[in-house]
Amino acid sequence: MIDLSVTLPGLNLQNPIMPASGCFGFGREYSQFYDLGKLGAVIMKAATGEARLGNKTPRVAETASGMLNAIGLQNPGVEKIVETEIPFLSQFHIPIIANVAGSTIEEYEKVVTVLNESTDLAAIELNISCPNVKEGGIQFGIDPEMAATVTEKVKKRTRVPVYVKLSPNVTNIVDMAKAIEAAGADGLSMINTLTGMQIHLPSKAPLIANKTGGLSGPAIKPIAIRMIYEVKQHVTIPIIGMGGIETAEDVLEFLLAGADAVAIGTANFLNPFVCPDIIEQLPAVLKKYGFTSVKEATGGAHQ
Amino acid sequence: MIDLSVTLPGLNLQNPIMPASGCFGFGREYSQFYDLGKLGAVIMKAATGEARLGNKTPRVAETASGMLNAIGLQNPGVEKIVETEIPFLSQFHIPIIANVAGSTIEEYEKVVTVLNESTDLAAIELNISCPNVKEGGIQFGIDPEMAATVTEKVKKRTRVPVYVKLSPNVTNIVDMAKAIEAAGADGLSMINTLTGMQIHLPSKAPLIANKTGGLSGPAIKPIAIRMIYEVKQHVTIPIIGMGGIETAEDVLEFLLAGADAVAIGTANFLNPFVCPDIIEQLPAVLKKYGFTSVKEATGGAHQ
């Protein structure tokens, strides 16, 4: 018997597979396809202080082995999420993780305060890749000090463990991770998308209405693996890994690099069953490479 | 008649297509396949002060729509290059660009000084993505001040225009570009590879002997386009664009984003004729989208 379970701060996972934030809405659509109770956990679409409409369309573009997206944090606002989305997801009895976004520290604080009202929330994934409107649009996620500050403030307000989601658009991912660990984060989630662009030849202009978009999918997997491998050598808090996962072999690659669990985003679009498919295939893949559990594989490439 | 010619500092290009450094050796191998005289220019493999053996193998790995490489600057040393490689290439009567690498500022200075001996060199591409051994392995290419310093020093020693090749592994590519422009660079070349890793499952270790490698190929094209688009808005010196080009449409995308000419790397491996093929197809593609020249297309997405 291969043991798929993983225990992380706030998260008792029956398996290490969860859908990534923004690629799974609040689970309603994919619950038509399969029983979400099979998942290790679920990470909801970003929640902000108020409802947001997001960006103009087009919001997505296809790229070689990947895609760009600039949804722009469209969501019904944290209150509505607490009222209607968390209760919907709680029927599946799997840990629910809220992805928290904001344009100011105050907005982050507000979101986590409202989330405290829910008794069904297992953890927070702190999305610090949003532009900080007060600081002139600079992202919290590219400056170690700003990232540490928002982590600390959020930690003070929330009841649940906080996983800070790292942006890969930085010169030194290890500095970011260390600053966030020192600020009290319970875990890291990595990586978010890389900033990219596609030019639409007929209109001679960026295809995505927002001009730039976040690159995800298999194209970015080597970058995700490298960053997780590097960060793993410098922090002790657990890592939820993501970026281009499509198969159970990919999951093992993330585990070996240092991830304790993984999230799957873009691949849901091609195969809505990708999460349960991988959960089913993972034991055989672990066995093939000589592992008896997920825990055993984590960090296996660091010898 | 579509005009493919482009005039840049030191470079009178009959067309904007050149093979990228490190993907074309010194041209000997590809000269079996076609007349190199068709190319806009040729960028040679990196030259260092002394001959270098490079890294252990495996040095390459395939990734989704891309590849990782960690060749480690294997080259016969700048003297040998001046003696035997530049003379070989000069028979094709196209501009020859030397890619210059080094681990210290002194090494960069030495390389360009030796290159001055050649009368057949049109320009230098300054590869600042190498780790600086004196500064503890930090790359010149990730710190604007260090990049500016090496640019200035090299500019003082060389006779030919200098195109500085930017590393994409930075938080702020515009800051890098501006610092390098201010330091006197004649042009920019972008982008070099993104640092990535692949874990080899059977051995549970990084596949590339050097552990990390540089990610190239179509996977990184959206990142290259974004960076060129951003930089184009803040500098006036010309840009040689590269990163994932495989088709004449890709070339147009780079031109529209702000490139004045382009280089093609990884795609040579799949199709040794990719450069002449694109040169042949480019006029039709330009025409299809309403352009009569390459110059006209450059920066076309910035309206």
Place this chain on the structure above:
Amino acid sequence: MIKKEAMKIISSKQIATDTVEMVLENEYISNHATPGQFLHIAITGHTLRRPLSIAAVDSKARTVTILFKIIGSGTETLATYQVGETIDVLGPNGNGFPVQTGQKPATVLLIGGGIGVPPIYFLGTQLKKFGIQVQSIIGFQSRDYVFYENEFQALGETFVVTNDGSYGYKGFVTDVLDKTSRFDRYYSCGPLPMLRAVSDNLRGNEGYLSFEERMGCGVGACYACVIPTEDEAGYKKICQDGPVFRANEVIL
């Protein structure tokens, strides 16, 4: 309910310039698809599926017809697929054209432009079954792109328009609106500028429009394919709430 199904290619043929008609076999989808719904099709080598409207169903033969224009790498690859191969499809997706909503119309006008023609053809066949009288305007770039003219003629009076006048009437679909007889309701599908022109010209009429937008998931989870709406909700999802909306429900 959307299912992930394997559909077998029964036939694939070019019926106009760059335009392919493909007949696919699948029991579930042929039994459940309604006009205006689409298939979300996986194509080798592509990260994202491609949305293509259902152009006809034959529930006896258990087949579904799609019609697509080759405009990029995905449709180019799809066009190379051979009879006998199976394709991986999500479907049927979205909400189609309402037919039974409100008072049953006695006469309707169908307006299709280019690759917006297929879904309104499927709709026309349904309307005819319900005994509703159908007249159609179908517009194309030029003569070589015209398809399904006879099929539409079989449904009722049909006006063919080409932008360059190389076939039928010259101009846009809206240029022949004055040639149509009175109708209770209209349905339209085509490029956004055409839909705008149609809804402007037919303001005051009850109408339903089918929209296109670049999609991620195609099932309502990713918020890629939204369209601004008149109500406070702000945005609707084309893949899930649409692709068909009432002409006055969304902001064009």
Place this chain on the structure above:
Amino acid sequence: MIKKEAMKIISSKQIATDTVEMVLENEYISNHATPGQFLHIAITGHTLRRPLSIAAVDSKARTVTILFKIIGSGTETLATYQVGETIDVLGPNGNGFPVQTGQKPATVLLIGGGIGVPPIYFLGTQLKKFGIQVQSIIGFQSRDYVFYENEFQALGETFVVTNDGSYGYKGFVTDVLDKTSRFDRYYSCGPLPMLRAVSDNLRGNEGYLSFEERMGCGVGACYACVIPTEDEAGYKKICQDGPVFRANEVIL
């Protein structure tokens, strides 16, 4: 000279577990290939070509045979290609086994392991044509992986070894070296540990080894596939200078 050629698949069949034999038609390559050279094969959906040795040529039929083991996504896809399709190939690449170099040997020993067997088979057929006496050791994981036994028997005495003893002799190819008769020269191809063991065991003999390494360009331009050498040059390129080297020329 290396050319970029289209090769038509004449036949493709599984001849052992996960092992495919493919016959490809192309005049240029069938006329120019020598034993030990390889083809660099483009495979749909892959950024890099795959190097595969030439296992036989028939210049009358203008065919080239390759034999490959399905070990990853590239070879998996290649195995799905159908008879009649064409594949895009660079070839013939590299320098093969020297046969005419130095004094012509009267007797040779061929040693192949697993997927290193194909090139030495091609070599064996050539040697036989030159009137050189051949004996062979071919090693496989287990019974189900054995191929070309009869073909090698036709060339001369052949020892089949399987690691688990499920067929032929049990152990490694080096375990049966003492059963061979005297030879003037040996040629070997197989995984690196095997080549190390062979060259250690046969130290003092004239020998040629064929190496594998992950490749980028496959033509000598990218420096991906180097191997350390004994001379001052430091490194040689497997794709261009090799894949065959003298046993004492490179550092194992």
